[in-house]
Amino acid sequence: MNFESELKKGNFVIGTCTDCDRVVWPPSNLCNSCFGKITWKKASLMGKLIEYSKKNDMDFCLAEFENGIRIMGDLILKSKKPKIGAQIKLEKCGISDGCYSFVMELK
Amino acid sequence: MKQVAITNFGNTKFSRDDITIESSLLSATKSLFDQTPNLTQKDIDVVLVSTNENSKYLSAILSELSGITPKISHTVENLCSSGTNAIVSAYSYIASGLGNVALVVGGDRYDSPGQILEWDKSRGEYKHPIFWATLFTKSYKRKYNISTENLAIVSVKNHRNAKDNPNAYSNKTYTIDDVLNSKNLTEDLRILDCSRPCTGSSAVLLTSENFARKFSDTPVWLKGIGQKTTSASFTKNLDLTQMNSTKEAAKIAFDMSKLTSADVDVVEIHDAFSVCEPMILEDLNFAKKGEGLSLSKNMYDTFDRKINPRGGLIGTGHPLGATGVSQTVEVVQQIQGKAEKRQIENANIGLVHNMSAAATSSTVLLLKS
Numbered sequence: 001m002n003f004e005s006e007l008k009k010g011n012f013v014i015g016t017c018t019d020c021d022r023v024v025w026p027p028s029n030l031c032n033s034c035f036g037k038i039t040w041k042k043a044s045l046m047g048k049l050i051e052y053s054k055k056n057d058m059d060f061c062l063a064e065f066e067n068g069i070r071i072m073g074d075l076i077l078k079s080k081k082p083k084i085g086a087q088i089k090l091e092k093c094g095i096s097d098g099c100y101s102f103v104m105e106l107k
Numbered sequence: 108m109k110q111v112a113i114t115n116f117g118n119t120k121f122s123r124d125d126i127t128i129e130s131s132l133l134s135a136t137k138s139l140f141d142q143t144p145n146l147t148q149k150d151i152d153v154v155l156v157s158t159n160e161n162s163k164y165l166s167a168i169l170s171e172l173s174g175i176t177p178k179i180s181h182t183v184e185n186l187c188s189s190g191t192n193a194i195v196s197a198y199s200y201i202a203s204g205l206g207n208v209a210l211v212v213g214g215d216r217y218d219s220p221g222q223i224l225e226w227d228k229s230r231g232e233y234k235h236p237i238f239w240a241t242l243f244t245k246s247y248k249r250k251y252n253i254s255t256e257n258l259a260i261v262s263v264k265n266h267r268n269a270k271d272n273p274n275a276y277s278n279k280t281y282t283i284d285d286v287l288n289s290k291n292l293t294e295d296l297r298i299l300d301c302s303r304p305c306t307g308s309s310a311v312l313l314t315s316e317n318f319a320r321k322f323s324d325t326p327v328w329l330k331g332i333g334q335k336t337t338s339a340s341f342t343k344n345l346d347l348t349q350m351n352s353t354k355e356a357a358k359i360a361f362d363m364s365k366l367t368s369a370d371v372d373v374v375e376i377h378d379a380f381s382v383c384e385p386m387i388l389e390d391l392n393f394a395k396k397g398e399g400l401s402l403s404k405n406m407y408d409t410f411d412r413k414i415n416p417r418g419g420l421i422g423t424g425h426p427l428g429a430t431g432v433s434q435t436v437e438v439v440q441q442i443q444g445k446a447e448k449r450q451i452e453n454a455n456i457g458l459v460h461n462m463s464a465a466a467t468s469s470t471v472l473l474l475k476s
Binding site: 051 | 227228229230231232233234238241242245246249292293294295340341342343345347
């Protein structure tokens with residue numbers, strides 16, 4: 001199990017060091033504090049909106065999840081007006097053509 | 108530690124020419140030799156090439172094509188700040204005594220693979236630099252109540268400065284309306300807010316104190332060097348309205364040189380996108396927080412070329428590996444009084460700011476006559 005194998009299945013997991021218990025981001029095989037081994041667990045899908053914009057008709061954003069983990073992805077608004085700090089949910093994630101993809105929805 | 112000078116320089120025009128990277132690097136090297144009558148190939152101990160091209164062994168290739176057999180030669184790659192990283196490496200070789208004369212040549216092509224950092228998967232499908240620039244722009248505009256129209260002055264100013272730079276990619280001037288009406292790349296970014304990838308190379312010659320006056324009557328001394336890498340991932344930038352690596356690199360460079368921003372006569376900063384210029388002016392302590400854009404506007408209104416006299420990246424173009432070297436060439440030209448139409452009166456102290464990947468790393472150089 002690792003980040004990519006889980007992402008391929010649509011699961012968003014975060015790595016924690018088995019030695020010092022730190023959360024490691026971006027995903028890596030070793031802890032960036034003590035070089036300990038990593039164990040993976042499913043992350044909370046709830047986060048907050050850090051920033052957003054739009055390209056053509058596609059809204060996109062930077063969002064923050066537990067332990068300060070930040071990712072960029074599509075933002076689904078469903079007619080709601082985005083506000084910095086608003087709650088968002090990671091609705092979908094995966095890998096397409098070797099590229100990570102994340103879809104967040106404003107709650 | 109030995110003193111290190113930059114004595115001479117060479118340039119190519121920045122363009123969309125479809126020429127090989129080897130040919131472009133060689134042209135900048137020829138330009139440097141043409142402007143340095145006392146220099147022979149045998150004088151050069153170190154050859155460094157800064158580039159993001161995938162071509163291999165470029166410093167050895169450039170050495171062979173130029174008839175140089177250096178003691179030390181290698182390529183330096185650090186995305187958009189490859190150029191100043193190569194200058195810092197050359198400085199280190201000379202200061203440590205491993206060499207006395209170093210040739211640094213930076214170059215890239217318009218289709219350089221360095222434009223996208225594939226590794227940064229936390230950006231998801233939004234890997235292109237326009238996306239981090241868009242988020243910086245949105246945050247900065249909101250925090251300081253700045254309009255898209257206000258921000259357009261950076262592009263207008265830097266294109267105007269580039270008009271007097273014969274090596275610049277752009278030779279057009281634009282109005283605020285031109286910028287606002289240019290193609291929307293995102294909701295917060297027009298194409299004229301962006302530096303353009305292009306083909307080009309620049310070169311500088313660094314020497315130890317004992318060799319400096321062999322090649323120039325007006326050597327320019329590297330008095331301060333600051334570098335800082337905070338991360339590789341854009342998403343590790345916790346504040347989208349400032350560049351922490353730039354702030355830290357500036358402090359290191361100012362401390363080393365015992366200079367302050369008030370001492371500086373000419374500044375080359377890495378305006379990859381319009382919003383970068385005010386952010387960097389603030390992080391280098393040339394303006395208070397939120398007042399960087401007022402400084403840019405004041406420069407435009409008063410025809411003062413102090414900030415980005417060669418036209419910045421927006422006006423000059425951005426061949427990634429060449430940019431930091433080209434910025435340094437401009438400051439050296441200004442201090443040596445060789446900047447022709449762009450010349451700033453009594454320029455004695457200059458600053459170069461060059462950065463990579465959404466300011467996850469920055470270099471600041473301080474140069475003095």
